[in-house]
Amino acid sequence: ARMVALVASGVATVDEIAAVTFTRKAAAALRERFQMHLEERVAEPREAGGDPLVLDRLSAALDDIDRVFVGTIHAFCSRLLRERPLEVGLDPAFEELAVEERLRLHRQFWEAYLERLTRDADPLLEELSDAGLRPSRMRGLFGHLVENPDVHFPTDEAQPPSAAELGEVRAVLDELVDRAWELMPDHEPKRGWDSLQKKLRTLHFTRDVTGWKDPADFFEALSRLCKPGPRGHSIIQNRWRDGSMAKALCQRIDEFGVGDTAARRLVNRWYAHRYALAVRLARHAVLEFAEHRKRTARLDFQDLLLLTAELLRSNPHVRRQLGRRYRRLLVDEFQDTDPLQAEIMLLLASDPEVDDDGTSKDEENPTERADWRSAVPRDGALFVVGDPKQSIYRFRRADIQLYGFVKDRF
Numbered sequence: 001a002r003m004v005a006l007v008a009s010g011v012a013t014v015d016e017i018a019a020v021t022f023t024r025k026a027a028a029a030l031r032e033r034f035q036m037h038l039e040e041r042v043a044e045p046r047e048a049g050g051d052p053l054v055l056d057r058l059s060a061a062l063d064d065i066d067r068v069f070v071g072t073i074h075a076f077c078s079r080l081l082r083e084r085p086l087e088v089g090l091d092p093a094f095e096e097l098a099v100e101e102r103l104r105l106h107r108q109f110w111e112a113y114l115e116r117l118t119r120d121a122d123p124l125l126e127e128l129s130d131a132g133l134r135p136s137r138m139r140g141l142f143g144h145l146v147e148n149p150d151v152h153f154p155t156d157e158a159q160p161p162s163a164a165e166l167g168e169v170r171a172v173l174d175e176l177v178d179r180a181w182e183l184m185p186d187h188e189p190k191r192g193w194d195s196l197q198k199k200l201r202t203l204h205f206t207r208d209v210t211g212w213k214d215p216a217d218f219f220e221a222l223s224r225l226c227k228p229g230p231r232g233h234s235i236i237q238n239r240w241r242d243g244s245m246a247k248a249l250c251q252r253i254d255e256f257g258v259g260d261t262a263a264r265r266l267v268n269r270w271y272a273h274r275y276a277l278a279v280r281l282a283r284h285a286v287l288e289f290a291e292h293r294k295r296t297a298r299l300d301f302q303d304l305l306l307l308t309a310e311l312l313r314s315n316p317h318v319r320r321q322l323g324r325r326y327r328r329l330l331v332d333e334f335q336d337t338d339p340l341q342a343e344i345m346l347l348l349a350s351d352p353e354v355d356d357d358g359t360s361k362d363e364e365n366p367t368e369r370a371d372w373r374s375a376v377p378r379d380g381a382l383f384v385v386g387d388p389k390q391s392i393y394r395f396r397r398a399d400i401q402l403y404g405f406v407k408d409r410f
């Protein structure tokens with residue numbers, strides 16, 4: 001009804017309207033209803049008091065209905081990029097990857113990337129090995145970064161603990177393991193080992209096998225007794241040789257590894273060191289993968305969003321031109337919008353800031369990108385529908401706080 005009203009009032013023609021829905025099914029239904037409403041209005045007899053000018057506008061809209069955009073945000077971004085592909089270095093004949101092909105391409109690229117690192121003897125592989133990380137098991141991290149290309153993952157480089165720092169902690173850990181072994185019964189209790197016994201028996205075994213000589217082996221052992229929460233370990237006293245001594249041992253272990261202790265701080269530094277290495281590897285792979293998709297002109301859904309946002313953010317001339325081309329944006333299910341989608345809509349619906357002489361401030365400072373969070377939409381350029389109580393797509397990057405921010409901006 002609102003789209004018909006825009007046309008009937010002469011505020012916009014159908015080719016200036018873009019209606020963005022959440023699914024293809026919803027888009028098809030909306031297009032059908034839009035056409036049906038136009039046909040009903042055009043069919044009204046002129047002698048019944050209908051304004052001839054309005055009827056002419058509606059009739060023209062019905063004739064040009066194929067020029068209205070009604071579709072998903074990804075389809076809309078695809079249309080914008082096909083109108084101005086060269087500004088983002090994109091082949092005009094780019095293809096959109098289907099979901100199945102996208103998953104297959106992810107897997108193939110990751111495997112090829114690891115093979116190339118191995119062939120080139122990349123020094124990062126040795127660092128990962130020293131940290132006890134296996135690149136082949138980091139595909140999930142790679143996929144997570146691919147799905148969130150606009151998110152910054154902070155990785156403060158943390159130096160691993162030195163051998164001197166480990167000496168005192170190692171001595172205490174050895175003592176605890178030896179004491180626990182003395183309190184273990186010769187045979188497994190009828191109801192099995194309790195949780196702390198299982199951990200300590202594993203530590204005793206790995207120490208015999210590896211000697212905890214490598215930092216990765218030592219921290220793997222140490223982390224078993226270091227818990228980040230306030231609740232410590234628990235035991236079942238009747239499964240030990242001496243229940244009271246076992247309880248005292250359990251208390252010593254909690255004092256050693258639970259809470260803000262020297263051992264826990266060392267483990268945290270080790271994890272931070274490993275995390276930085278893992279993200280560095282995945283980030284390099286993500287950048288190369290994005291360049292590969294762009295070079296081969298095979299884009300996934302996130303590429304469409306990211307490149308469109310880049311197009312509008314970095315090129316004020318194109319932003320102004322496309323904003324005039326699509327003068328009325330209507331967005332449904334706005335509570336399920338993610339940051340990239342919100343950025344695209346806000347930038348497209350607003351004009352670059354200009355000085356008194358008409359020069360765009362973005363053009364004066366090309367290194368400064370447009371900030372969508374401070375953009376002011378043109379009067380009537382953007383209309384959104386959303387209900388925060390229906391936001392159920394957080395796993396698809398929907399951000400209810402973003403909804404609140406945009407509502408406050410309105």
